[in-house]
Amino acid sequence: MAHEKLLEQISKMKIVPVVVLNSIEETLPKMQALIDGGLPCAEITFRTACAEEAIRLTRKTFPQMLVGAGTVINREQCEKAIAAGAEFIVSPGFSEDVADCCAERGLLYLPGIVTPTEAMAAVSKGLTTLKFFPASNYGGLKTIKAICAAFPYLRFMPTGGISAENILEYLSYEKIVACGGSWMMNGTPEEIRAKTKAAVELVKG
Numbered sequence: 001m002a003h004e005k006l007l008e009q010i011s012k013m014k015i016v017p018v019v020v021l022n023s024i025e026e027t028l029p030k031m032q033a034l035i036d037g038g039l040p041c042a043e044i045t046f047r048t049a050c051a052e053e054a055i056r057l058t059r060k061t062f063p064q065m066l067v068g069a070g071t072v073i074n075r076e077q078c079e080k081a082i083a084a085g086a087e088f089i090v091s092p093g094f095s096e097d098v099a100d101c102c103a104e105r106g107l108l109y110l111p112g113i114v115t116p117t118e119a120m121a122a123v124s125k126g127l128t129t130l131k132f133f134p135a136s137n138y139g140g141l142k143t144i145k146a147i148c149a150a151f152p153y154l155r156f157m158p159t160g161g162i163s164a165e166n167i168l169e170y171l172s173y174e175k176i177v178a179c180g181g182s183w184m185m186n187g188t189p190e191e192i193r194a195k196t197k198a199a200v201e202l203v204k205g
């Protein structure tokens, strides 16, 4: 999908759930809970061994979902994520190898940054929508605004420490595309559905 169209979809959803799956069996109930909660989107992280398989299974079972790969830190993981059907790639930091891999395959890459130097590295690869991570530890919205003063063309997806308590503050700034977070992902599928529904209502309201 074209990057602009994908970013438009992400910005309409306003929230990108960060998903850590400890076993492949957790995949479909958790994805179903996100869909039922009104958020057909997931960043499935390569922090666990089943990430590649989980992305493949989710794409096959729920083609209506927007599925990205998260915590992608090297080319090998990036290639696995793309082969499994990931539609976008997210890293906690900036990786030149991952940036090159995504550029070669035409995939949207959202690298994590927190400093102007890291922003410059991402910009040098033509990347202008960046993850700001870990957002709450690095000054949150105040720091994003300071970075945007020097790089007015950048857009951000803050992640790390985002919750129902502070998401509206982030989303009030026009340079925030969406917020990433895992706060709705703990508990049973029913609890995930309920927290997701509440989050969707909060950001739509």
Ligand code: 3PG
Binding pocket: 018, 070, 071, 092, 133, 159, 160, 161, 162, 180, 181, 182, 183
């Ligand atoms: C991530 O990798 O993006 C974060 O772990 C998500 O942060 P959170 O758990 O504080 O939402």
